[in-house]
Amino acid sequence: MTQRTNLTTPSIHPDSVEKRMVQGAGIALILIALFLLPVREPDPAWGKLWMIKPLLIVPVAGAIGGIIYHLLDHLRYQGGWKKALAYLLSLIGYIIAVWMGTVLGLAGTLWD
Template sequence: MTLENKFASRPIDKRSLITRMLVGAGIGLALVTFFLIGNTYTRPEWGQFWMLRPLIITPLAAAGGGLGTYFMQYMLGYKGGSSKVIAVIISIIGFLISLWLGTVLGFAGTLWN
């Protein structure tokens, strides 16, 4: 009787990982840009460079969400069938949560006080 190694490591597709992270960061940057372009109200206590915080934090959080979607597909999506559907649903929910948290963290203390 031979033992099967069911936990054999699969290689990580770096190109797909980087692509998902860049797409996530692009979505985050587009969302922040949408909010910043429509803004005409600033306060002096926010400082001169207050826009840098949301422009940095939100795309980073969205890139983290893209990283999470890749690893969810990596862990569950390769099996196919209902596992893949569950992985896609969890990935979308996780990405939206990371995008929301990054947006709130980026705009906290300025536009969303």
Template structure:
């Protein structure tokens, strides 16, 4: 008789929540710096132009944290492949955060 060992990673873990929260907090901190630093802004942007970047960027930052959590097991591979995947995960994280800022500021500060 053979037994199978089905050890699968649960979808919602404490690490996933921490990574998503970290991504959202980093996104909110970065976008707040730009939104608060803009002052009153361009009158053509409307009165509530700050709402879109302040909501969209932290949400997308949380999604970037989710993508990082999904790719994290690849970084634990042995040897140089693990290091390459870990480096690619960090690069992907920074690209994702940059793209979330671009999408949050599209139509206002990002022309």
């Protein structure tokens, strides 16, 4: 009789990808809300519900930035310069994702 062992590899990710996505989307939602709330008299050509588009697209982009952060966890755990590189790439990826989401969300309204 052979003895069977459970051969599983422990995960290097301390947090789930869903948690990172929610964190990224939450930060992006706060940023776009701070940008949109001061608008008191929007252009009537934008329509009545013009805020919905950016309030949906920008958090999705932020969630993508959270995925980027999660995918670079393996570099963060190697330490040294790789850890610093992982944080730098995560920050750059998040900024680019949120920037692109902001451009797409505000196209036709505040982004003219």
